[in-house]
Amino acid sequence: MTTVVVAEDEALIRLDLVETLAEEGYDVVGEAADGDSALELVRALSPDVAILDIKMPGTDGLTAARQIIGERLSAVVILTAFSQRELIEQARDAGAMAYVVKPFERNDLVPAIEMAIARFADFAFAEAAASEHAERAASAEAKLEERKLLDRAKGRLMDTHGLAEADAFRFLRSAAMNGRSSMGEVAQRVLDGELKP
Numbered sequence: 001m002t003t004v005v006v007a008e009d010e011a012l013i014r015l016d017l018v019e020t021l022a023e024e025g026y027d028v029v030g031e032a033a034d035g036d037s038a039l040e041l042v043r044a045l046s047p048d049v050a051i052l053d054i055k056m057p058g059t060d061g062l063t064a065a066r067q068i069i070g071e072r073l074s075a076v077v078i079l080t081a082f083s084q085r086e087l088i089e090q091a092r093d094a095g096a097m098a099y100v101v102k103p104f105e106r107n108d109l110v111p112a113i114e115m116a117i118a119r120f121a122d123f124a125f126a127e128a129a130a131s132e133h134a135e136r137a138a139s140a141e142a143k144l145e146e147r148k149l150l151d152r153a154k155g156r157l158m159d160t161h162g163l164a165e166a167d168a169f170r171f172l173r174s175a176a177m178n179g180r181s182s183m184g185e186v187a188q189r190v191l192d193g194e195l196k197p
């Protein structure tokens with residue numbers, strides 16, 4: 001069941017929202033009448049989606065939305081009055097995943113929630129993929145650097161100490177095993193002149 005936190009300072013609208021959501025099969029796990037409580041509830045309950053009115057006492061819905069999305073806590077649907085057109089623009093800029101104009105219609109609410117959840121999933125997935133890609137690239141680069149270092153150390157052992165390539169490699173490997181250090185570290189010590197056969 002999709003879990004929802006609702007934040008709306010007008011009690012009647014909040015009640016209406018909660019009832020509508022329950023009738024549509026959503027699980028309303030938390031209700032708040034201001035932005036700070038909404039943020040606390042979302043952090044504590046990790047709902048699938050937070051529905052936030054913009055104009056609330058204390059932290060407003062847009063600020064709470066930025067915070068929630070910034071911390072990757074949940075999808076967000078913004079509620080805004082029809083007269084507040086500029087707030088709709090701001091909601092978009094805040095990275096709100098979807099918004100609903102009040103007075104809301106049941107037929108607007110459900111698609112907005114589903115769209116927000118789908119967009120949040122895409123967003124989180126893209127971010128995870130990007131960071132995994134960066135990690136792999138960094139590890140590939142580190143491996144390449146180590147290989148270059150090993151080649152240079154091997155060359156040094158061959159040129160300066162007259163070792164055959166296979167012996168140079170064996171020297172590096174056993175120095176690494178005995179010293180419990182990486183091949184890269186051992187290679188660096190050979191290049192620094194600290195380690196000799």
Ligand SMILES: [Mg+2]
Nearest residue numbers: 009053055056
């Ligand atoms: Mg309000």
